[in-house]
Amino acid sequence: MTIYDRLDNYYNSKKPNEVWLMVILVSVLIGYLLYTLLSPLAEDYMKKQENRNKELKSKITSHNDFLRSITVNGDRDFYVKDLNKKIAKKKAELNRYRAKLAKLSNAMNELSDVLYTKDNWSKFLHNIATKAKDNDLKVYNITNKEFEQNSTFGKVLDVTIKCKGEYGNILSFMNDLEKTKLVTNISSVSMEPSHQAPVADINMSVWGIRP
Numbered sequence: 001m002t003i004y005d006r007l008d009n010y011y012n013s014k015k016p017n018e019v020w021l022m023v024i025l026v027s028v029l030i031g032y033l034l035y036t037l038l039s040p041l042a043e044d045y046m047k048k049q050e051n052r053n054k055e056l057k058s059k060i061t062s063h064n065d066f067l068r069s070i071t072v073n074g075d076r077d078f079y080v081k082d083l084n085k086k087i088a089k090k091k092a093e094l095n096r097y098r099a100k101l102a103k104l105s106n107a108m109n110e111l112s113d114v115l116y117t118k119d120n121w122s123k124f125l126h127n128i129a130t131k132a133k134d135n136d137l138k139v140y141n142i143t144n145k146e147f148e149q150n151s152t153f154g155k156v157l158d159v160t161i162k163c164k165g166e167y168g169n170i171l172s173f174m175n176d177l178e179k180t181k182l183v184t185n186i187s188s189v190s191m192e193p194s195h196q197a198p199v200a201d202i203n204m205s206v207w208g209i210r211p
Contacts, residue, residue: 121146121157124182124206128161135173137165140199157206164199167191174202183207 072078125142132139140162163170170191178184185205191198 120182121206124157124180125159127180128159128177131173131176132161132163135165135169135176137163137169137173139163159204159206161202161204162199163202164194165197167198170198170200177202177204 067076070076070079075081121144125144128142129139142162143160145158163173165173174186174189178186183206185207186202187205188203190201192201
């Protein structure tokens with residue numbers, strides 16, 4: 001006889017109300033055991049869900065507060081637009097400063113040619129010989145004396161040139177000297193007659209700016 005047969009015989013010997021009472025008791029017992037086992041898991045899950053809901057509510061509240069703080073007259077992009085305007089204004093100012101610096105740089109480059117520097121004087125003296133050759137003049141000697149009139153702008157070089165050539169070529173040569181970038185002034189010219197071509201003594205002053 002199997003256990004199922006024994007259970008059938010056992011329940012058959014009982015009254016119906018007794019059978020139902022036993023079924024209820026077993027059901028309650030099973031329910032209690034399930035509750036005891038599953039209750040901690042359910043409580044832990046419920047706590048996690050509650051904490052998550054609180055966290056989400058806090059984030060939503062924080063986001064709503066942020067949106068209210070950046071909204072002006074119903075415009076949420078007010079501060080973004082205002083910042084873009086300020087950036088555009090600063091860019092325009094930067095471009096103006098760059099343009100001014102470019103002009104200043106160009107002015108400094110132009111000014112560099114008239115600054116009181118040894119390099120500029122050397123170029124100028126070399127230029128004298130070149131221009132004399134271009135005007136078909138024979139240069140006997142070039143002398144120069146350096147001095148300073150004041151600390152910023154003044155005559156810094158006296159130059160004497162002794163050369164020989166046709167009269168028109170001498171005039172063209174002096175004209176070329178006065179067209180140089182440096183400020184020049186021919187103070188005196190004397191000529192000696194010669195059986196071939198006149199000999200000229202040219203005295204000039206060169207002015208410059210002290211850097």
